[in-house]
Amino acid sequence: MPPLNFSDQQKQSWCELASLVLAGLALWMVLKAGLVLALFSGLLIFSLIHRMEPLIAARFRHRQPRMLALIVLALILSTAIFAGSWGIHAFLRSDGGNLHTLLQKMADIIEASRSQVPDWLANNLPEDVAALQDLLIHWLREHAGEAKTLLPEAGHLLVHLILGVVIGAMVAVSRANPDQPAGPLAVALSERIANLATAFHKIVFAQVQISLINTVFSAIYLALVLPLLGIHLPLVKTMIAITFIAGLIPVAGNIISNTVVVIVALSHSVHVAAGSLLFMVLIHKAEYFLNARIIGAQINAKAWELLTAILIMETLFGLPGLVAAPVFYAYIKAELSQRALI
Numbered sequence: 001m002p003p004l005n006f007s008d009q010q011k012q013s014w015c016e017l018a019s020l021v022l023a024g025l026a027l028w029m030v031l032k033a034g035l036v037l038a039l040f041s042g043l044l045i046f047s048l049i050h051r052m053e054p055l056i057a058a059r060f061r062h063r064q065p066r067m068l069a070l071i072v073l074a075l076i077l078s079t080a081i082f083a084g085s086w087g088i089h090a091f092l093r094s095d096g097g098n099l100h101t102l103l104q105k106m107a108d109i110i111e112a113s114r115s116q117v118p119d120w121l122a123n124n125l126p127e128d129v130a131a132l133q134d135l136l137i138h139w140l141r142e143h144a145g146e147a148k149t150l151l152p153e154a155g156h157l158l159v160h161l162i163l164g165v166v167i168g169a170m171v172a173v174s175r176a177n178p179d180q181p182a183g184p185l186a187v188a189l190s191e192r193i194a195n196l197a198t199a200f201h202k203i204v205f206a207q208v209q210i211s212l213i214n215t216v217f218s219a220i221y222l223a224l225v226l227p228l229l230g231i232h233l234p235l236v237k238t239m240i241a242i243t244f245i246a247g248l249i250p251v252a253g254n255i256i257s258n259t260v261v262v263i264v265a266l267s268h269s270v271h272v273a274a275g276s277l278l279f280m281v282l283i284h285k286a287e288y289f290l291n292a293r294i295i296g297a298q299i300n301a302k303a304w305e306l307l308t309a310i311l312i313m314e315t316l317f318g319l320p321g322l323v324a325a326p327v328f329y330a331y332i333k334a335e336l337s338q339r340a341l342i
Helices: 008-033 036-059 063-093 099-116 129-140 154-176 184-228 236-247 252-265 270-299 303-317 319-338
Strands: none
Touching (some): 008 036, 008 303, 036 063, 036 184, 036 319, 063 154, 154 184, 184 236, 184 252, 184 270, 184 319, 236 252, 252 270
16 A cells, blocks of 8 residues: 655644644543643643743753753752642641631631521531531532541652652653654654643632732731730631632632631621621622633633533543643633634
8 A cells, every 4th residue: 555645834833733632632532531730740840841941052052062951950949849749748738727727626616606606607617627528529519527538649649740750740841952863753742841831820820919919918817816806816827828728729619718717706796707708709709800801811711611620620630621621621712712713
């Protein structure tokens, strides 16, 4: 059978189509295999190196010094990511951030506050720590005892983090200094990676801005406004830290942090809890428009589009889908926009 002869344009079109199919399969496998952390850690360091690479290229004209500078940059960024991750892990294992300890304290607060709330509300409050865990992490689709096993799982997640960072750094360095001209399929796949990294950069760094803004307002309320009113709540530093960390998770993160704040506010009185709930609702109503402005402006998407994507992905893939939805939606929309399909 004679070999098929394709024009360069046909070959490029077929390679582009093949790269899109392979990218779609890869993203599906990431969700099914629970590799979102590995993917995101790799994309984080890839996007950072990719954006700093032009500065290094302008500074180092020759290939070998430029390659060495990129490797040093990758090592520095990798160390920073590992240090930050270890800091979060250490906080979650500390007395102030330990999840099970926090839930136990919250359960004690609820039990002590039952006599202060109306009967209809008291009957709907969780009975113990296990019930509280179900309430707070039911969207993780796990049992109540999961809170005790989250931290031992950190070792498994750390392996994903390390491998993701190493792979992302290697891809970024090799892409900036190719050894030889790449074929059309390799070029197309490289473009898919760059588009995904761009979508990740836009969404994640926008989410970090939103979480920081939310944390600042929550810190002002918890550490400044309430004390000025003579109200001193326990666990203020822990609640502020949880607000930032949970705020990095779209939608569900705010539910978690708000629930923690309101329950802890019950330790003072039901009126403080109601006021805290009102404050959080007002903040997140304003944050809803802020989300639409910051994230929507980054990827040219309306708030309802992102919420729909989050709902569908969470339904299909659970927590990994919830976390990955904004990034994957931004990537898909970018690919479609490049081809003038939307």
